[in-house]
Amino acid sequence: MAKIAYILLCHKDPDAIVRQAERLTAAGDYVTIHFDARADATDFRQIRTALSDNANVVLASKRVKCGWGEWSLVQATLHAVEAALEAFPRATHFYMLSGDCMPIKTAEHTHRFLDDNDADFIESFDYFESDWIKTGMKKERLIYRHYFNERKNKRLFYAAMGLQRRLKLDRKLPEDLQIRIGSQWWCLRRSTVEKTLRFAKRRRDVMRFFASTWIPDETFFQTVVPHLVPEGEIRSRTLTFLMFTDYGMPVTFYNDHYDMLISQDYLFARKISPEAQDLKRRLGLLYAASDVSFQISGEGPELFKFLTGRGRIGRRFASRFWETESTLGRERELLVIVCKKWHVAKRVLERIRQTTNVPAVEYIFNEESAVLPDLGGIQTSLEKRTRHRRALMRMLFDYYETDRMMVCMDPSNIELLEDFAADRSVTRMLEIDCTFTDDYLIGHAMRVGLAGEQTSAETFKRLLPTIRNDIIFESDRIRDAEFKNHHRFRETADLEKNAEALARFLSISQDAAREIADSPHLFAD
Structure with a gap:
């Protein structure tokens, strides 16, 4: 039977992290937590103390300061995966999660699904031929070296890229790899994770290349895994349900999305609103339940397009993102x-x-x-x-x-x-x-x-x-x-x-x- 090591990258809300770890391990699975080294040290101590007696939880001992779009996110993932491999020899699958993900199926269903599908689940599309990137930079993410964070040092980020463009300092891509792209929310088998870590130690040239690309968490694993695993053993999809608006931002789910979420052909959903306490409660109870059958309709993305296309104002399934009256967030x-x-x-x-x-x-x-x-x-x-x-x-x-x-x-x-x-x-x-x-x-x-x-x-x-x-x-x-x-x-x-x-x-x-x-x-x- 499948035994899952959940790789949880997080940087805030220690109470929610503890609840999520306890929920996932109660079903007999494992959790490895990488808590951002940039985050509050008091929060980290709270997590460590609360979960110290849980043998199915391990904290990544190597913590890095993470920044959106940086290599640090990939490095944090690799540290967490290494810790999980060592701590949980019985883990058969490694599943990437974030702090605002929630299960939308039972643990029983999740294990049975992985038992029935001997494959790696990771989106992996041709970087240049696919339309995965809707707006913004594309080839510039790869051919230029990015040493500044676009969010924190915007002027330096674009100045450095402009200088490289003017001096024609664009670089070649690794010749033996087809660069691919996809969601960072993957689920990989143990053998694939072990091959990936061996590859990372052997191919320092590839590691150096990705370390200075922009948003490598959407390209590193997505490129390396197809290089190591036969195509027939890869399902180019994620098992985490997420939708994006026309402006490329993830749709947030609220209390009245429960029925829609559990009818999707996915195991988890991202991202759940911090205010959707009833939704979190119901999904937490669902994960621990048994003998639950699911009617998969998969209408979520099309329904979202239908409702937002008409500018519908309401509650059920409505996109709060587009409503004029939508809140910035009660905690903000x-x-x-x-x-x-x-x-x-x-x-x-x-x-x-x-x-x-x-x-x-x-x-x-x-x-x-x-x-x-x-x-x-x-x-x-x-x-x-x-x-x-x-x-x-x-x-x-x-x-x-x-x-x-x-x-x-x-x-x-x-x-x-x-x-x-x-x-x-x-x-x-x-x-x-x-x-x-x-x-x-x-x-x-x-x-x-x-x-x-x-x-x-x-x-x-x-x-x-x-x-x-x-x-x-x-x-x-x-x-x-x-x-x-x-x-x-x-x-x-x-x-x-x-x-x-x-x-x-x-x-x-x-x-x-x-x-x-x-x-x-x-x-x-």
């Missing part, structure tokens, strides 16, 4: 810096980012040229960003793998501010009050096209009071809205008052806030 916190002087807000944002390491984006609803990651097209215009504002922010939270994020907005964006403030997430606002000299207002009028080089002094004399009154009106509207968690950071205020506002806005100490507020030239024009 959006920090909004509101300021008419964009350069001042950007300086404050950068100082906060340096001090707190909170991911941040600038005036994405005001500047067409604002730097954003490739999100499948939703980021390409101000109109799209504004129309799908909650969808955009959800994607950015997911992209940066965070529950706290900062964004800059112009005071004129009152409707956006009201929309985000009405969300179930926590929205905090820091309004930066600046002084506006006549010279600044003249420059502003010219920047926005209200005046030009030939505009007369008499015209400016009439125009400036109107612009000044507009700025005051926008600020008054924000205060009249009486937003919860609204704080003011004023150019004319003393250091202690500004530090106090920053401390409340960011939930940081007064000393850390004072360090930010005391930065030189914050308000300089």
Whole structure:
């Protein structure tokens, strides 16, 4: 009978990890956990203590700091697989999972399925001929060397790639391998895993190549396994059910998706909403049940396309991703810096980012040229960003793998501010009050096209009071809205008052806030 070693890569929510490990091992299977070395050490100790008496759980002793799109994810997987091979000699299969996966079949059904299908389950499509990559970079992932993380060092990432392109430093692919691509959620037999690890030790050239490719967790195993295993023993599919929106982001499942999920021809599903507690409870009970028969309909992807194509608003099977009223996430916190002087807000944002390491984006609803990651097209215009504002922010939270994020907005964006403030997430606002000299207002009028080089002094004399009154009106509207968690950071205020506002806005100490507020030239024009 199949004995599964689940390879669990995770970086947060220790309580959920412990519950998942206990659920999977209760059926007689094994769990190997790689907990991101970048994550909270207290969380890791909590996991280790809670599972210390479970003989079917092992923690990868070699932990690496993981980053999305980096080789570190593959290296973490290899460390976890090595630990599983050594700790669980009776394991016949190795199944990759993430912290937000849940079983959608019974353990009994899962074991019987693997017993009946002597094969490796891993998506493996020709990298260049298939349409697996819908948008964004394709050959550039491979032919250039990527030493910077696109999410953390966007400018360096694209600058380095641009330099290689200009200098024609594109490299050759390994000659004896056909590069293939697919989902990172695979299930491999023990013999295949052992062959893969031997290959990794023998072919250091291949390891060096993939170590500097972009998003190698979608190409490394998918390329190496077909090189080692006969084609007839590979099923080019994943056993984990997941769907993607038109913008390439995974669809999240909620409480009312239970019936749809268990009718899919898969063993697990990703990704389950952290808020879907009832769905998690029901699926957990299902996994432990016996003598359950499943009516496989497999209608999930087509039903999703049907409903989103009509823009359906509702509950059952609806895609919360596209609903205007969809929440950013009850556990998430959006920090909004509101300021008419964009350069001042950007300086404050950068100082906060340096001090707190909170991911941040600038005036994405005001500047067409604002730097954003490739999100499948939703980021390409101000109109799209504004129309799908909650969808955009959800994607950015997911992209940066965070529950706290900062964004800059112009005071004129009152409707956006009201929309985000009405969300179930926590929205905090820091309004930066600046002084506006006549010279600044003249420059502003010219920047926005209200005046030009030939505009007369008499015209400016009439125009400036109107612009000044507009700025005051926008600020008054924000205060009249009486937003919860609204704080003011004023150019004319003393250091202690500004530090106090920053401390409340960011939930940081007064000393850390004072360090930010005391930065030189914050308000300089």
